[in-house]
Amino acid sequence: MKPTKGLLLTLFIAAGGITLILALQHLTADSAAQQSQALERQALLDLLPADRYDNQPLDQPLAIDPQPLTNSQLHGGYLATLSGQPSAVLLRVQASGYGGPIELLIAIDRNGKLVGIKTLEQSETPSLGGHISEPGNAWLAAFQRHSRSDTQDFDQMAGATLTSRAVINAVHDALRYFDEHRSLLLEQHAHD
């Protein structure tokens, strides 16, 4: 009699455990999805200081066609607004690096000054050019607050000439594109 009882109890624990987990998963599914989405968005937008925008830039893509720039490819962009006014533009630019394409998200404020650069994808040499995907990379941070008219020469990353050149060129391209299409990019919002 006793072994059967124990077996039943074990089966009960198994069934109870599985039911509990399935129920919990069902109950928390929405919340978990929201959390991961929020986290992804936050990760993508961390190049833009939180006090610079109050919209959901990723829900506000710019109506620009993917097109080749001088040294890189423009893939698209997003508009960040603060209390209804355009505050910054995020451009997705692809450059060819040493190990393959480098995909950058470049934030430019309404005055044409660079706010931040984030590396979305790269396959550069780890610990040389690969540094560009580290959060808070000092070399990328040096571009901040510069605009197209600044003629300053940027240093290259040691040991990563091609990566450096690709990124610098892509940043120039993005700033030039912004300057040339500034009113168009910023006014898109007003037409909505």
Next chain:
Amino acid sequence: MTRAFGLANTMMLAPLIGVSDTLPKALSFFGLSVLIVTLFGLAMGGLRARLSTSLQLIASLMLAATLVSAVQLLLQAFALPMYQHLGIYLTLISVQCVVLEQCGFFDAGQHKARLQLFGLFGALLITLGLLRASGATILIPAGFILLGLLLAGFQAWTHFSTSR
């Protein structure tokens, strides 16, 4: 009969290195493992007398897996960053529960050993968390060396105080 519950034979070394690179991570892992091990111990305390030894193992496996999965689901829903930081080490808590159960950690009369092991675990986690976050020792190998030094210091200290 008192058994020695070392850090090594209770599966605590891996998380000790893995989650101690920042203090919040170390603290949250310590809190979660105390919570899970306590719940596990309480539940097994009620079950042990009613099950044969072989069924005890199966029941403890299920129980540990259920507890850890529940905690993982809750973290995913309400504290995703923490879940991502702790990663694989969270699942190790379930293995830890089963190992502790097998070596008699939850037997009556082991209160002192339980407190000692978790005290040591907590103290090491917090110390490592503090030291690694403040210095350049955030990398895994540095964690190992630091842990080795801490344990060596601890051993030397106990040796010194018993020989007196």
